[in-house]
Amino acid sequence: MYLEYRVDGGDFQASGQAAAGIKRTLRQIGIDAEVARRAAIVTYEAEMNIAIHAYLGTISIEILPERIIIQADDEGPGIADIPAAMQVGYSTATEDIREMGFGAGLGLPNMRRYSDEFEIESQVGVGTSVRAVIILPAKEGN
Amino acid sequence: MNHGVTMRDIVVKLGCEVMAGSEHLDNPVAFGYSSDLLSDVMAKVGLGDVWVTVQTHENIIAVGSITGVSGIIIAGGAAPLPPTVRRANEEGIPLLVTVKPSFEVIGILYHMGIKGRSEK
Numbered sequence: 001m002y003l004e005y006r007v008d009g010g011d012f013q014a015s016g017q018a019a020a021g022i023k024r025t026l027r028q029i030g031i032d033a034e035v036a037r038r039a040a041i042v043t044y045e046a047e048m049n050i051a052i053h054a055y056l057g058t059i060s061i062e063i064l065p066e067r068i069i070i071q072a073d074d075e076g077p078g079i080a081d082i083p084a085a086m087q088v089g090y091s092t093a094t095e096d097i098r099e100m101g102f103g104a105g106l107g108l109p110n111m112r113r114y115s116d117e118f119e120i121e122s123q124v125g126v127g128t129s130v131r132a133v134i135i136l137p138a139k140e141g142n
Numbered sequence: 143m144n145h146g147v148t149m150r151d152i153v154v155k156l157g158c159e160v161m162a163g164s165e166h167l168d169n170p171v172a173f174g175y176s177s178d179l180l181s182d183v184m185a186k187v188g189l190g191d192v193w194v195t196v197q198t199h200e201n202i203i204a205v206g207s208i209t210g211v212s213g214i215i216i217a218g219g220a221a222p223l224p225p226t227v228r229r230a231n232e233e234g235i236p237l238l239v240t241v242k243p244s245f246e247v248i249g250i251l252y253h254m255g256i257k258g259r260s261e262k
Contacts, residue, residue, distance in 0.1 A: 013225065016204025023208055033210075040208040041184050048181075101197045106181035110193065113185070 001063040001122060003026070007050040009076065013018075015051045018059045019044035025137065026063070038114040039068050042132045045107040046072035052097055054127065068134045070115070078124040084120070086112065086120075146172045149213040149236045152192065155250060158215070158240035161222055162230035166233030167190040169236060172250050173259040176244055180205050187211060188259050194247050198222045203229040203237075211235065217244040 001131065005018035006107040023040035027033070045061060050057035062069040064115030079085045086108050093103025108130075112118040115132035153160055155216040160167065172190035177183050178197050187193050189210040195202060196218045203226060206214050213236035216222055222230075222237060230237040240247060 012199070012201060016199060016208065019208050020204065037189070037209065044184060044208055045181065045206070086251055100199055100201065101178050101180040101195075102201075104179040104181055106179065106185065110185050 001029075003063075004023075005047075005059045007047050007054075007057045007059060007074075009051060009053070009055040009057075009074075012018075012051055012077040012102075015045060015047045017047050018061070019045050022068075024092070026068075030062070033038045035134060035136060039070065039134050041114045042070050042134065045111045046070060046130060048102060048133075049107050049128075050074045052093055052102055057127075059123075065118075066136055068099050068136065070132045070134070072130045073127065074129075078126055079103050079120075079122040079128055082120055082122060145171075147254050147256055149192070151254065152213070152215070152251065153236075153238060155254060156215075156238065156240050156242065156247065158238045158242075161216075161239050162227045163213070163234055163236035166213075166234050166236050171256055172254045173214045173261075174248065175259065176248055184209060186259070191259065192251065192256065194221060194244050194251070196244060198216075198226060200226040200229045202226065203233055203235060206230075206235050206256045207233040213238060215240060215243060215247055217247045 013103045019040045026036035040129045054074035057074030060071045070080035088109045089105040091103045091105035097103040149169045171192045175187040176194040186211045190212050194213050194215045215238045219241035
């Protein structure tokens, strides 16, 4: 199963739609609630990162029998210092964004924490790609 | 979690206004959490918890829906924005508003038997 969502930079109203969609879909096909929650958290943080920092992005979610792959690609300013961005509390978000409760420097750390595999690539002035994989628990009888 | 508290009990105890999700006030409450940083809430709040915040924009409903909270309490008297109320009704999440500040709300919830998740 494959789902794809477009996320516009600065669009905080629509944010959360991909995360809500993935959670609903996973629950409908009988995926464990905690796994669905993790996938939704990773997706939500990816959406918010695009809304906060980028101009435009897509989130694609591939649901395979043994894993969920969440891929976020954006056109944006990119990340100059990825190790810094991965630290809890590090953020380049503006004061306006922070007042809304975003930009606390928890987004990327949350994505890594709730995924089983996590990769991030970025090119300054071009954009950022994040790939997160969540391994599905083996079904009984397999 | 054997206190048996529902969102309705909280409404009565706080004497607060229900802005949305009134048909879901029988939601049982598991634990409580309070934070105004959305990513922090996303990481820490659990299924069935009540969340206390001063944020009023509609992203609190996205966070509440994704994490599966029993209800959201906006403390400090700020009114939720109209899209927040609309989305809470769509998602079926009780949205309570009280003039009491977060500290007092949490104290009242604690006295009702609602604990933090780390105390379980």
